[in-house]
Amino acid sequence: MNYIIDQLKALTAIDSPSGFTEDVTRYTMEQFESLGYHPYRTKKGCVVCDLGGEGSPLILSAHIDTLGGMVAEIKKNGRLRITNIGGLNANNCETENCRIRTRSGKVFEGTLQMNDPSVHVNDEYSKQNRTFADMEIVIDEDVKEKKDTETLGICNGDFVCFDPRTTITKSGYIKSRFLDDKLSVAILLGLARDLQKKKLKLKRKVYVFITVYEEVGHGACGALPADAEEIISVDMGCIGEGLACTERMVSICAKDSHGPYDYEVTTNLIRCAQEGKLDFAVDVYPYYGSDADAALAAGYDLKHGLIGAGVYASHGYERSHIDGVKNTLKLLELYIKKK
CATH class of the missing domain: 2.40.30.40 (Peptidase M42, domain 2)
Structure with a gap:
């Protein structure tokens, strides 16, 4: 968790509205390289990193661009x-x-x-x-x-x-602009670090795909790894009236503005959360679109899903919690260990 929070602070300190992401892309590449990986950059500026494994290739996507x-x-x-x-x-x-x-x-x-x-x-x-x-x-x-x-x-x-005004409270709350979606990028860096440090075994091939134009709608519209069969967007989990999620949970989205997410993927995510005894919620997001949606709209033939740590006050001065980070990281670890 200390590594993830340190990465979040570093990422939010780098200005990166959509279209101005060179510095944060370079930083993200350097972090994957420091962990022993070999990321590459797409022509549009997205960062792709192969985390290893074999068979049934999965993309875990998050975006580094902001408002x-x-x-x-x-x-x-x-x-x-x-x-x-x-x-x-x-x-x-x-x-x-x-x-x-x-x-x-x-x-x-x-x-x-x-x-x-x-x-x-x-x-x-x-x-x-x-x-x-x-x-x-x-x-x-x-x-x-x-x-x-x-x-x-x-x-x-x-x-x-x-200004992001990033701060971490003694009670574990994480407050900042642009938790959407730099918190998820920090979580994916934490996952990559865990795979190296803990020598975790992957039961499938896993890519991380960090996009740079998500906030304007075309983050994952191109250059996805050609062998991918599935994409999970790791983005912010919605909190608000009529929704079950809190900042301490990982949110699993069943449907957003573009329609329902893949039934099999969503069901497997729910089962992993249940088996891991995680604090989670399943919600329908009324006004939302993800990189997974963008990939399908671009014509990619992929199963798709969406998860994220609960984030309050989206597109404003946002708030999450260290427990939401833990639950999200754990759900990712459980999911990539399933075939």
């Missing part, structure tokens, strides 16, 4: 209007600190604020819409007009990356 923003306009006052990347919601990133990463390599600090955000000045503050059209990045530089910002080297199309 974020992009400069859409330098306003007359020198501040920035942004457009969201993925499902970033203006309501839950107001007043968040961020970094503007220019294509020349310069990085500037800023904060997302409402237009005219002082309640001592603006008596309509509470009534205003929270949309990116009504908000702006206030740059922490001496800028007063558009040309000042342009002189800094900031341009339309530059990426805006929000």
Whole structure:
């Protein structure tokens, strides 16, 4: 668990909204290599790692890209209007600190604020819409007009990356932006480490496939290992009204917005969780899509499933728990040891 948490902290510290994933891809490759594996990178930037084993090849997929923003306009006052990347919601990133990463390599600090955000000045503050059209990045530089910002080297199309604010409480809660899905990537690194350290025997061939465009819908749409027969997306488990999962559980998804997951795969996951006496829930996610869905939509002939540690407040400041991590890791270990 210490290794997984250390990896999570390292991963969340690397800015990686969809389309800006070079640094985090390099880091992930290095971590697999340090464990003795031989990962390779696809043309799109995904990381593929063969964990070993023979027969009935299985892909365990997670994504390393996150939500974020992009400069859409330098306003007359020198501040920035942004457009969201993925499902970033203006309501839950107001007043968040961020970094503007220019294509020349310069990085500037800023904060997302409402237009005219002082309640001592603006008596309509509470009534205003929270949309990116009504908000702006206030740059922490001496800028007063558009040309000042342009002189800094900031341009339309530059990426805006929000602070993750990762913290682990004494009670075991894990709080951060982008647990979706860097927590799962850390878990898969932990699984790869366990296979090496514990000399665990695989009863089937297992690949890890780390994608970089999941948040915009095409993470696992291409370059999957050709011999694969099955894919399990290891992503966040949903928590909310009408669902059974909590942060301490591993969630097994039976159906999401795209339809039901493979009956055999889902049933086998449930049986493994039952036999391992894990704390788990089976849920239907009302508004969700995974890399496993993307693979099938792209035409891959695969059985598919979806699991993940329970994550509260998705696409905002998210929360999970060390117990959810343990249950997810254990379910993966039990599943890959079954033929």
